[in-house]
Amino acid sequence: MIITEGLRKRFGERTALDGVDLDVAAGTVCGLLGPNGTGKTTAVRILTTLLRADGGRAEVAGFDVAREPGEVRRSIGLVGQHAAVDEALSAHQNLELFGRLYHLGKAMARARARELLDRFALADTGSKAVKQFSGGMRRRLDLAASLILAPRVLFLDEPTTGLDPRGRNEVWAAVRALVADGTTVLLTTQYLEEADQLADRISVLDHGRVIAEGTPAALKSDLGGDRLDVVLHDAADLDRAAAVLARVAGAAAETDPDARRISAPVRDRVSSLADAARALRDAELSIADVALRRPTLDEVFLHLTGPDTKKVPA
Amino acid sequence: MTALRWAVADGWQVTRRDLLHWARQPAPVIVGLLFPVLLVLMFGYLFGGAMVVPGGGDYKEFLLPGMFAMTMAFGLEATMIAVSTDVQRGVTDRFRSMPMAPSAVVVGRCGADLLNSAAALAVMLGCGLLVGWQAHGGSGATLAAIGLLLWLRFALLWLGIYLGLAVRNPEAVAAVQILIWPVGFLANTFVAPETMPGWLGTVAEWNPLSSTVAATRELFGNPGWGGESWVAQHATLMAVAWPLAIVSVFFPLSVRCYQKLSR
Numbered sequence: 021m022i023i024t025e026g027l028r029k030r031f032g033e034r035t036a037l038d039g040v041d042l043d044v045a046a047g048t049v050c051g052l053l054g055p056n057g058t059g060k061t062t063a064v065r066i067l068t069t070l071l072r073a074d075g076g077r078a079e080v081a082g083f084d085v086a087r088e089p090g091e092v093r094r095s096i097g098l099v100g101q102h103a104a105v106d107e108a109l110s111a112h113q114n115l116e117l118f119g120r121l122y123h124l125g126k127a128m129a130r131a132r133a134r135e136l137l138d139r140f141a142l143a144d145t146g147s148k149a150v151k152q153f154s155g156g157m158r159r160r161l162d163l164a165a166s167l168i169l170a171p172r173v174l175f176l177d178e179p180t181t182g183l184d185p186r187g188r189n190e191v192w193a194a195v196r197a198l199v200a201d202g203t204t205v206l207l208t209t210q211y212l213e214e215a216d217q218l219a220d221r222i223s224v225l226d227h228g229r230v231i232a233e234g235t236p237a238a239l240k241s242d243l244g245g246d247r248l249d250v251v252l253h254d255a256a257d258l259d260r261a262a263a264v265l266a267r268v269a270g271a272a273a274e275t276d277p278d279a280r281r282i283s284a285p286v287r288d289r290v291s292s293l294a295d296a297a298r299a300l301r302d303a304e305l306s307i308a309d310v311a312l313r314r315p316t317l318d319e320v321f322l323h324l325t326g327p328d329t330k331k332v333p334a
Numbered sequence: 335m336t337a338l339r340w341a342v343a344d345g346w347q348v349t350r351r352d353l354l355h356w357a358r359q360p361a362p363v364i365v366g367l368l369f370p371v372l373l374v375l376m377f378g379y380l381f382g383g384a385m386v387v388p389g390g391g392d393y394k395e396f397l398l399p400g401m402f403a404m405t406m407a408f409g410l411e412a413t414m415i416a417v418s419t420d421v422q423r424g425v426t427d428r429f430r431s432m433p434m435a436p437s438a439v440v441v442g443r444c445g446a447d448l449l450n451s452a453a454a455l456a457v458m459l460g461c462g463l464l465v466g467w468q469a470h471g472g473s474g475a476t477l478a479a480i481g482l483l484l485w486l487r488f489a490l491l492w493l494g495i496y497l498g499l500a501v502r503n504p505e506a507v508a509a510v511q512i513l514i515w516p517v518g519f520l521a522n523t524f525v526a527p528e529t530m531p532g533w534l535g536t537v538a539e540w541n542p543l544s545s546t547v548a549a550t551r552e553l554f555g556n557p558g559w560g561g562e563s564w565v566a567q568h569a570t571l572m573a574v575a576w577p578l579a580i581v582s583v584f585f586p587l588s589v590r591c592y593q594k595l596s597r
Contacts, residue, residue, distance in 0.1 A: 068431045072596050093433040104424035108355050117354075120347045121434040123340065149358065165428070 021046040021081060021173055021204040022067065028075035029062050029228075036062040038228035039076065044206060044221075046172075049199055051219030051236075052208040055321070059228040060208035061101065064177045067206065068098045081172050097166030100177025100208070104162065107151040111142045111161050114150065118165050136164040140194065156187025163194055174198060176207045180214060192217060212320060216240075224324060231324050240315065246289055247319070248296055251309040252280045261305050268296045286312070341435040348429075348442020349449070352416075356450075366412070367454050370405040371461045374398065377524060378465055388526045391557030398458075398467040399479075399550040400523030403543050405458050406487040407518055409451045410494045415507050416443060417498025421595070430595070440588070444491055451487045455480065470555030479553035482573045486546045489577030492584035499591035522547050526559035527566075539565050542576035549573035 022044040029037040036059045044050040052060045065071035067080055069089040078085045081095035105114045112133050119129030137143040140160040150158060159179060166174065176195065180188040195218055199205055209215050215222045216236045224232040224239070232239060248269065252261055258275050262282045266273040269292060273284035286292035293312055300307055315323075356363045377385075378394050387396045420426045420439075429439050462468075469476045497510060520534070521527075521543040527535035538544060539561060548569035551558035565572055 070427055070430055070596060090433055093431060096431070098428070098431045101424070104428055106351060106425060107423070108358055109351070113354055117347060117351055118428075118432070121344055121429070121432055121438070123343075123434070 022050070022206055023079040024063070024067070024076060025078075026076035027063065027066060027073050027078055029059075029066065029071070029073055035228050037066075037073070037076075040225070040228065040230055042206075042223060042230070044204060046204050047199070047202050048220040049195075049205040049207060049218050051215030051222040052206065052225055053210075053212065053215045053222050053320075054208075054225035055210055058225040060225055061177055062228075063225075064098075064100070064175050064206070064208055068096055068175055069093055094169065095172050097169070097171035097174045098177070099159070099162045099166045099175070100179050101181065105150055105158070105165055108149055110147045110149060111137055111145050111153075111164075112147075114161065115165060115168065119168050122168050124168070132168055136167060140164045154187065155183045156190045159183060159187065159191050160194060163191070167198070171203065173204045173206070176205060178208055178210065181210070188214075212316065213314065216314075224320065226321065226324070239320070245285060245287055245315075246312055247283050247315050248286045248292060249309070249311045249313060250282045250296065250300065250307060252282070253306040253308050255280045257305050258282065260303065261300060264299050264303050264305070265296055268292060268299050280308070285315070337435070341437050341441065344435040344438030345441030345445060348438050349445035351442070352446030353449070363450075366408075366450075367457045370401055370408065370454065370458055373404070374401050374458070374461055374465060377401075385525065387557050388528060388559040389557060392466070394462075394465055394467050395556045396551070396558070397524065398462040398465075399554055399556055400521075400547050401462075402455060402458055402483050402550060403486065403521075403547045404518050404523055405454050406451060406483050406546075407490060407514060407543060409447060409454070409487055410490045410497075410514060411507060411511050412450065413443065413447050413491055413494025414498040414501075414510055416447075417495050418502050418507065421499065421502050426595070440495060440592070443495060444488070447491055447494075448484065448488065452484065455483060467556070468554075471553050475553040475555070479550040482546055482549055482553070482570075485574070485577050486542070489580035489584075492581055492588055496584045496588040496591060499588060499595075517541065518543065522559060522561075527561070528559060536563070539563050542572075542580065545569050545572035545576050 022042060024040055024042045027037050027040040029035075040059070040063060042050065042063075052063060054060050062071065066073045067078055067085060069085055069092050072086065080092045083091040083095065085092050106117070109117070115133035115136055116129045119132050120126065124132060134143070137145075140163065142157065142161060142164065145153070145157070150161060153161065163179075179195070180191050183191065192214075195205065195207070205218075207215070207218055219236060221234065222236055222239055223230045248265070250261060250265060252258060255277055258277060258280065262273045262275050265282050265284045269284040269286050271285050273282050275282050289312055293310065297307075297310055374397065377397055382393045382397070385393045387393055426439060430436070469479070471479070497506075520538050521541040522538060523543065527538040527544070530538060545565065548558055548561070548566060549572070552569060561567065
């Protein structure tokens with residue numbers, strides 16, 4: 021449903037996209053993951069016809085974005101940082117305006133507006149101006165506005181950036197409902213957890229290139245899945261504890277002397293936690309804290325782009 | 335043919351959006367309409383006593399055509415603010431990602447701003463009549479004068495669209511708000527250029543605003559200042575030519591800036 025081949029874009033001296041290949045199957049969610057400035061938004065802007073690529077080819081819903089922009093625009097919806105609604109108007113006025121601009125007749129535009137307001141729990145906002153909305157409500161209205169024509173492909177550019185956990189959950193629930201209806205979604209995010217929650221496949225972008233691609237499970241198992249953090253009372257014990265932890269985890273452990281912390285990837289969550297606690301106690305190390313957690317995006321990047329932290333071999 | 339029909343229909347929807355803004359937030363619109371009225375009262379009554387109209391005549395009769403043109407010039411800010419805000423907030427991008435007529439974004443802006451300026455002009459004409467100004471020309475001449483004023487506004491629209499797209503920064507709007515004052519005053523709006531130092535008077539005579547003001551004074555049959563220079567002698571011609579020149583420079587520049595959004 022979305023295909024790009026060798027997509028390139030430069031802004032003056034800066035290369036934003038350096039040959040990006042994507043292939044998103046119909047009815048699936050593709051997560052484009054990466055920190056700020058890696059070209060995620062540039063890719064979305066090219067795919068939604070807002071920006072022209074310098075090289076390569078892109079196809080959305082079977083239409084070439086450069087040669088058939090009108091057809092592409094009829095097939096897509098765009099939500100996020102760069103698509104917005106009119107702050108001075110009410111939710112209904114916004115949806116009716118966009119409906120009319122999608123060339124629905126007046127009656128149709130109104131009916132569709134009411135339908136979408138109901139679906140996104142915005143019906144009771146009445147004539148309240150959008151600028152008085154909470155972040156989550158605004159983003160839901162953004163989403164509703166991009167669904168007026170029931171697009172086959174939906175682009176979400178960092179849809180939960182700046183939202184509180186409640187707003188984030190609201191947006192996630194709305195996206196899941198859409199995917200259940202068969203919409204193809206391309207989602208950009210800085211949060212590994214978000215990609216993990218929503219995406220069928222993840223492409224990791226770095227410096228305008230896809231440096232890893234696969235299912236969230238595959239990417240995480242590449243990383244060794246979850247991580248076990250151990251914080252010590254005494255920094256002098258760090259090396260000894262790291263050796264113990266590396267043996268239990270069967271993988272290299274990283275140490276952070278400032279935080280008196282050791283961290284290692286683990287495969288089996290519960291039993292590794294128990295094993296590690298027992299082994300550390302047997303070694304008579306004084307432990308301040310032990311915790312299991314998901315790898316952070318930083319760790320994914322360190323792993324994929326070549327780590328330079330100090331490692332203790334297993 | 336259908337393409338043209340949709341261009342008009344979509345442009346109207348974008349214009350309607352501004353009309354909805356006015357209905358929802360009337361306060362700034364009313365303040366905008368009343369501000370030039372305040373200036374008329376200030377200059378007409380506060381400073382008016384000290385003003386001498388060249389060749390004699392009532393100062394208010396002299397002042398009002400100047401204020402009409404100033405009101406048109408004030409519209410520049412409104413255009414610029416609206417354009418740059420839409421680009422910044424992403425509303426322009428939303429429009430550009432939709433299958434609507436691409437021209438509608440600017441056509442709609444033109445429609446809304448011309449309607450707003452027409453309303454402002456109507457208020458000013460009413461205010462003029464109340465303070466004792468009158469159009470002494472025939473109805474044809476009066477309509478021609480109103481046409482010239484809106485023609486100037488139309489030209490400034492493209493300057494506003496260009497500036498809004500080029501600077502994309504609300505702080506820059508403040509600079510334009512300030513700069514519009516010297517441009518407005520450095521003309522024949524409030525005083526005759528003859529009373530200024532020689533070189534400054536020449537600059538004031540060549541100010542596009544001066545041509546529109548002089549031409550409308552003629553058409554309304556209001557006292558003006560004759561002026562010996564070529565530009566003062568050909569005020570009506572220049573009141574058509576100046577806005578045409580502005581449009582022919584800033585229309586292509588605006589189109590280029592709009593296309594640059596996708597570069």
